[in-house]
Amino acid sequence: MSIETLAHTIGKIARIDGDHPTAIPQLSLHRRSLKTEPMPCIYGLGLAVVAQGGKQVTVGEQVLDYGAGQSLLITADLPVVAHVTRADLAQPFMCLFLTLDARALMQQAAEMDLPPVPREEAPRAISLNALDASLLDATTRLVQLLDEPALLATLGPLVQQEIMVRLLSGPHGPYLRQLVSAGSPSHQIAQAMAWLTQNYVRDVLMDELAERVHMSPSTFRLHFRHFTGMSPLQYQKQLRLQQARHLMLYQALDAGSTAARVGYESASQFSRDYSRLFGAPPQRDIKRMRHQPTEGVGASSF
Template identity: 90%
Template sequence: MSIERLAHDIGRIARIDGDHSTAIPQLSLHRRSGKTDPMPCIYGLGLAVVAQGGKQVTVGEQVLDYGMGQSLLITADLPVVAHVTRADAARPFMCLFLALDARALMQQAAEMELPPVPREEAPRAISLTTLDASLLDAAIRLVRLLDEPALVASLAPLIQQEIMVRLLSGPHGPYLRQLVSAGSPSHQIAQAMAWLTQNYVHDVLMDELAARVHMSPSTFRLHFRHFTGMSPLQYQKHLRLQQARHLMLHQALDAGSTAARVGYESASQFSRDYSRLFGAPPQRDIKRMRHPPTESAGTAAH
């Protein structure tokens, strides 16, 4: 099996540009026929595989360029800025994204005899590596299964379990094992991130959040920045602004109402923060998203 085979199979299903859901709920396919503008978005726990073209993802101060034959693992909900950097009509950007389940990963890891994570391995919420042949083969089989709808319910969970096993035991393994190891810094930071995701509207003292995950304030801030590339307050701000954009786009709320809904006390501060992140004030940005010059804006394409 080759990466070109995967690109061909994605192209057969994703015939037009866009983000395509599939009969396998955790699997989506993504196609772009040209470069895209940098777009702030949130990546969730999952595996992205680029079959053709290239992309750049910025996480805090870290910039990752990845392309054909590489895989990107995200181990927590993570605000990023992403854009397609290599694509044209003849060779579109082709990518698949497989959402992963944290509980299933923990259960699978518990059933495997895995080596301990090296102490020098710094915890990270995102990792990039070359796709190995066995994982590529499993990805191709998962996409090809879409051609056999009657077998999806029976076989898709088995291939997804195989992919989890190969991720836990392969180059991405240390980062996943950090995530699922109870009491590890990564696990504690992931718990804090999950709490912030559920409670981003409320103001919270970061010292209290550190205590919630049984860390000292200084250790918490250090590990949070290493893991996510940003401070806890920056992370909360990104969550608020991403949700604000979603509300204005899909519920037609005005900027003032939206600011209050996501936890801002000052509408002017909300507008300033929004403009810094998305490159335009709220009203102009939402108008741009509803009437983009080329393709639909705001999509991550993983």
């Protein structure tokens, strides 16, 4: 298989610009014929493969530029700023995103004879690598299965399992193995992030959150910042603001009601934080969002 084959296969299905769900619930295809503006959003646990064009993702102070033939692995719900940097009508940006299941990864890792991963430090929650031939072949075959609906239910899970195996044993492997290894720093930080995702409205002392995942406060803050590129409080704030944007865009709530819904006591502070993250006050930003292509909004997107 070649990267051009994958681009052609995606292009046959994603014929127009947009984000395209597929008959495989975990798989989505993405096409853009123009560059896009930087957009704050949240990436979830999964694998992105660019088949054509290029994209930039910023996580805290880390900037990742990736394009055709590269794969991006995200191991936790992660606030990022993303935009398409290389795309035109002749060569549109085309990408696939495969959502991964943490429990399935844990089970698969337990069945494999994999080398141990050092536990001294949690690797970052995002990694970029060249797409090796075996992973390219497997992801291409998964997309091609969409043209064979009679075989999809039988072969789809098998190819997804193959992709998990290749991820665990390939260059992305240390990131995933740390994530699913109980007691590792990555696993502990991922637990804290999952708790914050479910309880972002609550005011919580970070020392209490550190205790919840059995870390000292100083160790917790160090590993959290290394893993996510931001402090725990910054992470919680971004969760609140992303959810606020989703509520205003899709439920037509006003800014004051939304601020209270996501845990803000002060509407003016909410507006300041919102403007700082999204580049415009809530009302103006939502109006803009309804009139331009985006890189995804809401609690989890690609």
